[in-house]
Amino acid sequence: AQKVTQAQTEISVVEKEDVTLDCVYETRDTTYYLFWYKQPPSGELVFLIRRNSFDEQNEISGRYSWNFQKSTSSFNFTITASQVVDSAVYFCALVNSGGGADGLTFGKGTHLIIQP
Amino acid sequence: DVKVTQSSRYLVKRTGEKVFLECVQDMDHENMFWYRQDPGLGLRLIYFSYDVKMKEKGDIPEGYSVSREKKERFSLILESASTNQTSMYLCASSFGGMTLNSPLHFGNGTRLTVT
Numbered sequence: 643a644q645k646v647t648q649a650q651t652e653i654s655v656v657e658k659e660d661v662t663l664d665c666v667y668e669t670r671d672t673t674y675y676l677f678w679y680k681q682p683p684s685g686e687l688v689f690l691i692r693r694n695s696f697d698e699q700n701e702i703s704g705r706y707s708w709n710f711q712k713s714t715s716s717f718n719f720t721i722t723a724s725q726v727v728d729s730a731v732y733f734c735a736l737v738n739s740g741g742g743a744d745g746l747t748f749g750k751g752t753h754l755i756i757q758p
Numbered sequence: 759d760v761k762v763t764q765s766s767r768y769l770v771k772r773t774g775e776k777v778f779l780e781c782v783q784d785m786d787h788e789n790m791f792w793y794r795q796d797p798g799l800g801l802r803l804i805y806f807s808y809d810v811k812m813k814e815k816g817d818i819p820e821g822y823s824v825s826r827e828k829k830e831r832f833s834l835i836l837e838s839a840s841t842n843q844t845s846m847y848l849c850a851s852s853f854g855g856m857t858l859n860s861p862l863h864f865g866n867g868t869r870l871t872v873t
Contacts, residue, residue, distance in 0.1 A: 687848065
């Protein structure tokens with residue numbers, strides 16, 4: 643069975659601080675995909691990034707960056723110079739190569755609060 | 759842009775009622791999903807469909823059924839609503855059939871209250 647752990651239930655920081663959201667996963671597959679989604683207060687989850695298990699390059703998109711490390715089974719998400727608009731619940735997800743409903747697992751989410 | 763539309767944003771129903779939650783997507787996606795979201799429990803998959811008339815149970819299918827008669831529409835049915843089904847329900851869709859490695863596109867949710 644696979645598992646995604648987001649140990650931080652809630653994080654609160656002051657605007658302009660950097661913040662890292664942790665995601666640790668477990669899977670027996672060698673081929674898998676990792677995702678991050680953002681759920682703002684409006685409720686609609688929005689896709690942020692997908693990584694496959696063969697691509698360990700870090701990704702940067704503006705103030706967002708992702709650090710994928712297979713050695714520690716982690717796919718952490720960092721927001722640099724946070725803004726109030728970053729306040730949301732962030733979900734990490736894992737998809738294995740087998741497909742089907744069993745192959746898709748979400749973490750429980752991290753509620754990020756950016757205080758002005 | 760992919761649009762996933764859920765028919766109601768808020769719904770209040772009585773215990774024992776039959777409830778239909780509708781979801782429509784406009785991007786010809788093969789896969790459609792129903793999740794429920796509860797505080798502290800994250801997203802839990804109720805049902806998944808990878809093609810018309812095809813469905814697969816998720817983690818918590820009990821008390822629910824689904825219908826997919828057309829590719830763009832996926833309905834969640836609560837046969838006899840109970841108070842423990844009060845929750846936020848999220849519909850999603852994606853490309854790709856049984857492989858789920860495409861990003862999910864979500865609707866903005868239906869908050870169902872059963873009294």
